[in-house]
Amino acid sequence: MSEKFIYDAFQKYFKEIRSRYLTEDYTEFTLRTPFENFIKSLNNNFHLTQEPKRVQQLGAPDFKAYRKASKIGYIETKDLGKNLDNELESEQIKKYKESINNIILTDYSRFILIRNNQKIFDLNLFNLPDLNNSKFTISEDKIEEFITLVDDFFGYKIPTIKSAKELAEELSKKARLLKDLAEEQLEEDLSKVENNESPSPIHYFYEGIRELIKDINIDDCADAYAQTITYGLFLSKINCTGEFKRGNTATYIPQSIGVIKRIFTNISGGFLPSNVLWIVDEIIDILNASDIKNILSEIDFRGKKDRDPFTFFYEDFLNLYDPKKRKHLGIYYTPRPVVNFIVNSVNRILKEDFNKLHGFADDDVTVLDPAVGTGTFLWIVFLVTLGELVNSGLKGLIKNKIENHILKDFYGFEILITPYIISHLKLTTVLRQWFYKFKDNDRIQVYLTNTLEPSETHGLLPFMGELTEESLAAEKIKNKPILVVLANPPYFGSSANKGEWIDNLLKKGYTRADGTKDDGYYKVDGEPLGEKNPKWLQDDYVKFIRFSQWKIDKRGEGIIGFITNHNYIDNKTFRGMRESLFNSFDRIYILNLHGSSRKGEESPNGGVDESIFGIEQGVAISIFIKNKKFKNKKVFYADLYGKQEDKFHWLDRNRVQSVKWEEVTPKPPYYLFIPMNQEVLEEYSKLSKIDEIFKEYSLSVQTHRDSFVIDFDKKRLNKKINLFRDLNFSDEYIKKNFPVKDTSSWKVKKARETVRQIKNWQNYFTKILYRPFDTRWIFYHNSVMDRTRKKYNGTYATRKHSSFSIKTTIYSRISSCLCVRCHFRIMCCFK
Numbered sequence: 162m163s164e165k166f167i168y169d170a171f172q173k174y175f176k177e178i179r180s181r182y183l184t185e186d187y188t189e190f191t192l193r194t195p196f197e198n199f200i201k202s203l204n205n206n207f208h209l210t211q212e213p214k215r216v217q218q219l220g221a222p223d224f225k226a227y228r229k230a231s232k233i234g235y236i237e238t239k240d241l242g243k244n245l246d247n248e249l250e251s252e253q254i255k256k257y258k259e260s261i262n263n264i265i266l267t268d269y270s271r272f273i274l275i276r277n278n279q280k281i282f283d284l285n286l287f288n289l290p291d292l293n294n295s296k297f298t299i300s301e302d303k304i305e306e307f308i309t310l311v312d313d314f315f316g317y318k319i320p321t322i323k324s325a326k327e328l329a330e331e332l333s334k335k336a337r338l339l340k341d342l343a344e345e346q347l348e349e350d351l352s353k354v355e356n357n358e359s360p361s362p363i364h365y366f367y368e369g370i371r372e373l374i375k376d377i378n379i380d381d382c383a384d385a386y387a388q389t390i391t392y393g394l395f396l397s398k399i400n401c402t403g404e405f406k407r408g409n410t411a412t413y414i415p416q417s418i419g420v421i422k423r424i425f426t427n428i429s430g431g432f433l434p435s436n437v438l439w440i441v442d443e444i445i446d447i448l449n450a451s452d453i454k455n456i457l458s459e460i461d462f463r464g465k466k467d468r469d470p471f472t473f474f475y476e477d478f479l480n481l482y483d484p485k486k487r488k489h490l491g492i493y494y495t496p497r498p499v500v501n502f503i504v505n506s507v508n509r510i511l512k513e514d515f516n517k518l519h520g521f522a523d524d525d526v527t528v529l530d531p532a533v534g535t536g537t538f539l540w541i542v543f544l545v546t547l548g549e550l551v552n553s554g555l556k557g558l559i560k561n562k563i564e565n566h567i568l569k570d571f572y573g574f575e576i577l578i579t580p581y582i583i584s585h586l587k588l589t590t591v592l593r594q595w596f597y598k599f600k601d602n603d604r605i606q607v608y609l610t611n612t613l614e615p616s617e618t619h620g621l622l623p624f625m626g627e628l629t630e631e632s633l634a635a636e637k638i639k640n641k642p643i644l645v646v647l648a649n650p651p652y653f654g655s656s657a658n659k660g661e662w663i664d665n666l667l668k669k670g671y672t673r674a675d676g677t678k679d680d681g682y683y684k685v686d687g688e689p690l691g692e693k694n695p696k697w698l699q700d701d702y703v704k705f706i707r708f709s710q711w712k713i714d715k716r717g718e719g720i721i722g723f724i725t726n727h728n729y730i731d732n733k734t735f736r737g738m739r740e741s742l743f744n745s746f747d748r749i750y751i752l753n754l755h756g757s758s759r760k761g762e763e764s765p766n767g768g769v770d771e772s773i774f775g776i777e778q779g780v781a782i783s784i785f786i787k788n789k790k791f792k793n794k795k796v797f798y799a800d801l802y803g804k805q806e807d808k809f810h811w812l813d814r815n816r817v818q819s820v821k822w823e824e825v826t827p828k829p830p831y832y833l834f835i836p837m838n839q840e841v842l843e844e845y846s847k848l849s850k851i852d853e854i855f856k857e858y859s860l861s862v863q864t865h866r867d868s869f870v871i872d873f874d875k876k877r878l879n880k881k882i883n884l885f886r887d888l889n890f891s892d893e894y895i896k897k898n899f900p901v902k903d904t905s906s907w908k909v910k911k912a913r914e915t916v917r918q919i920k921n922w923q924n925y926f927t928k929i930l931y932r933p934f935d936t937r938w939i940f941y942h943n944s945v946m947d948r949t950r951k952k953y954n955g956t957y958a959t960r961k962h963s964s965f966s967i968k969t970t971i972y973s974r975i976s977s978c979l980c981v982r983c984h985f986r987i988m989c990c991f992k
């Protein structure tokens with residue numbers, strides 16, 4: 162192209178912008194076409210396509226840029242003369258910069274090229290005042306600089322992604338933006354639904370997920386959506402044998418993962434809202450630029466002692482995608498040594514106590530992991546089963562065993578989509594490594610379902626249809642007799658698990674297979690516990706233990722192998738639970754892994770005692786066996802203290818059968834599962850009970866949202882409450898920016914209405930003695946907290962004595978505490 166031609170193209174562009182400027186018709190939209198023509202005129206291979214005008218804040222940038230047919234990046238335009246330095250600091254541009262590797266930001270006169278979140282060119286082709294000058298011409302230097310910028314921009318090629326770490330990084334960047342876009346779309350959809358307009362397909366996803374998690378909020382739903390799409394695309398790519406593009410992603414999702422396949426069928430059917438579509442294409446581009454073969458073998462190689470390769474990759478991904486979630490990764494996987502200990506112990510128990518010659522490999526052994534996460538338990542069960550065949554010289558049976566036993570009798574339930582995908586990915590890969598070729602109707606028996614609720618799906622909407630099938634299949638398994646239940650149930654009391662069915666199972670009990678009656682966890686020695694609010698019994702892990710106990714009781718025999726919070730073994734509130742478990746099972750083994758930083762646990766020799774999960778909560782492995790062959794019931798206990806690494810080492814080398822156990826004899830009224838000095842216990846029992854000493858007692862103020870209504874700083878608290886009252890902020894904004902969410906008994910919307918109506922709301926700030934000697938401020942009004950307990954409060958509002966396991970009794974200014982863990986009574990007085 163001649164220099165003259167190029168020079169003319171620049172002057173033409175300047176004139177067009179100038180004429181629009183002079184007629185004051187120069188919004189970012191009116192200048193789009195002259196800009197597009199200008200770029201095309203510079204090189205035949207450069208193309209721009211305009212995105213439709215955005216309704217939402219985010220959405221796709223204004224132009225997609227192509228070199229021939231290859232998309233190379235994006236251009237985001239702003240109104241002529243807009244301050245681009247300010248724009249660079251805006252949320253929108255920050256998000257684009259973080260997620261898009263090659264993007265130009267322009268106000269049509271200044272051009273900033275950003276590559277991998279770095280500004281690499283910043284050029285003013287002309288200034289706003291130049292537009293008033295009819296004689297102005299763009300200088301040759303500027304033209305040259307601009308041509309270099311444009312060549313660099315259009316010359317961009319996504320570098321080949323060779324390592325798992327790079328891929329995790331690139332995927333996480335796109336997934337983050339996808340999440341924001343999905344959230345924006347969902348918010349718009351919800352208001353559309355309110356106005357009887359049709360929402361986008363993301364709304365079907367939301368409806369579908371709500372079948373599983375009733376009170377899921379928009380943020381979590383958008384997160385599930387973004388992770389499903391990103392991980393689903395990854396899954397599809399690693400199975401892809403031909404060209405990988407949006408239209409065919411569903412083809413490569415195994416038939417066996419119906420829900421995910423359906424979501425992807427929707428995607429390939431053009432069933433994606435336009436504001437997310439472009440970022441999905443970006444993810445596809447990244448996957449296409451990846452050396453998947455190399456990455457997979459690297460992933461395989463990186464599998465560590467405590468984690469499997471896919472979880473490891475997922476950890477890298479989460480670390481970048483959402484570091485806060487990464488901290489909670491324990492939600493998703495169980496360290497391998499823990500799983501090895503449990504699975505190998507149970508394999509031996511099956512052989513020794515249940516006459517299963519080859520343990521898990523025997524055809525009539527059924528296994529369920531009701532909180533499957535990324536599938537570590539099933540993974541090790543698969544390996545132990547196959548190992549049994551190899552060790553017994555039965556290698557020839559492997560294919561048949563996989564087809565007719567592993568793929569038929571080993572089940573898992575999971576409520577969240579991403580771990581569900583990962584478990585399928587992981588378990589399919591294991592069997593493929595054993596040279597099993599999956600047939601069309603083969604599937605890993607892991608189902609997307611809520612273990613603790615009966616399946617009630619409506620099957621009305623596209624996405625829900627698949628979910629219904631999945632749920633119905635899961636329901637059949639819920640009603641099937643199971644011999645072995647293995648799990649690491651969730652640590653946190655999750656809102657997902659508040660259903661009536663499991664609540665009844667906990668409270669009302671049931672009849673066992675042998676006709677005996679179980680009383681539930683809320684009674685001890687046939688009498689109600691007597692506590693007003695035994696809320697620890699509502700913890701998730703208690704419900705999962707209950708579910709599994711019920712399954713084994715209904716069958717009449719079986720084994721449970723769990724790792725859970727260790728509080729239930731000796732905390733007073735759990736005495737009904739312990740009695741019930743003691744009655745159901747013939748052998749109970751408790752391996753207390755300690756590691757509670759909350760209790761400041763130390764090894765008896767004074768050394769450190771670390772959590773095996775890197776969490777604050779102490780944990781224990783529990784093995785429960787129900788088998789008629791045992792004539793008397795026995796409970797055994799052992800401790801494992803020390804560093805995390807040493808605990809792993811020990812667990813890898815031991816089994817229930819090799820542990821030095823101490824026998825304990827659970828006795829009424831506490832049925833403790835820990836060894837207890839009987840003399841101390843008896844002396845303790847002789848002392849007066851706290852509620853006999855005090856006329857009034859309670860747990861004191863229970864806000865259930867402390868971090869919102871309590872603060873050290875009155876001004877900060879005032880500001881929070883003021884914002885909460887402010888109608889200019891939507892409920893969704895408040896939910897996103899404050900630690901508040903709807904619960905069954907408290908709704909943000911309703912609370913905001915009430916707070917707005919409080920006359921003299923400023924008068925409700927008062928000091929609270931949060932813990933002894935720990936004075937803070939509280940907005941003390943029943944609209945924002947669950948229990949004000951005004952009756953017990955004097956000048957100060959008072960709150961629980963300590964953050965855990967201390968029950969406080971407050972009367973006037975005397976506080977008396979009963980430490981329910983160590984069973985010593987403490988009295989303390991403070992002003």
Ligand SMILES: C[S@@+](CC[C@H](N)C(=O)[O-])C[C@H]1O[C@@H](n2cnc3c(N)ncnc32)[C@H](O)[C@@H]1O
Nearest residue numbers: 492493494495532534535536537575576611612
């Ligand atoms: C600690 S993780 C399990 C980790 C797993 N053993 C692994 O190694 O990957 C607990 C899992 O239970 C799932 N979960 C929580 N509530 C559930 C429910 N009601 N039904 C099914 N799964 C549930 C969580 O989503 C989480 O993935």
